[in-house]
Amino acid sequence: EGVGPQEYTAIKLKVLEWTEEGRKELAGKLPESAEVFLVAATLRPETMYGQTCCFVGPKISYGVYQVSPTQFYVCTERAARNMAFQGVFSERGVFLSVGTLQGQSLIGTLVHAPLSVHKDGVRVLPMESVLATKGTGVVTSVPSDSPDDYATVKDLSKKAEYYKIKKEWADLEIIPIIRTPSYGELTAEFLVKKMKINSPKDSKQLAEAKELAYKEGFYQGTMLIGDFKGEKVEKAKPKVREILLGKKEAFVYSE
């Protein structure tokens, strides 16, 4: 981190159902046939089978950027600018927003998460620690393998009323995706419990857990699911990424 450019896999989560607020804010701004995608930047494409929700920062402002006459991407303006210079939109360097949405208005949106075992879609939920200055400002949640994601979904489930969400949106089943010798089949849960992390605000411990989970998963992990079940993560990771890119469910995004 911090050295040279970071190459992310940008995952396209298609909107299946808007919230009331989202619908209002975008009324009249999209063509009838529009397909809108939340775009989440990830470094762990091999974990996408385990997506259970999608995080936005409730106070972050997102744009709705035109990709083609009928396709639109939701991300921060900063990310759209970078995408424009990476040839993601039709004209290099040009990014056109047809509307803006507060993260708060996106909460509860139903989206399709590529490769996820949760085929009926997953919900957009709030995460306070999403940075507007990194990636796309959208983070797809894999609580089996990301300690941050695990701590956040547990907190959301516990305080559903406070967050004004439905508890079941945070309670989608957490399926094992990767086995490692040190942490078993649910790396994030193991580390969060072992390190006694009680809240998504325990940022120092979460940073440590994230480091451990990432290294162990990458170098020692074996896939438990999907097209490359039984293969080492190191080998499977680029192959899962190629599948997503090939199906146009993802694209390369760097910064």
Ligand code: A2H
């Ligand atoms: B990762 P790096 Cl399973 N704010 O994806 C906060 N976090 C962000 C972000 C933002 N604006 N944009 C991306 N991220 C998260 C999967 C995953 C991730 C797993 C395990 C670890 C992990 C599912 N969430 O990240 O600072 C995204 O979460 C730990 C390395 O650029 C992205 O990959 O190194 C990762 O942080 C990028 O972090």
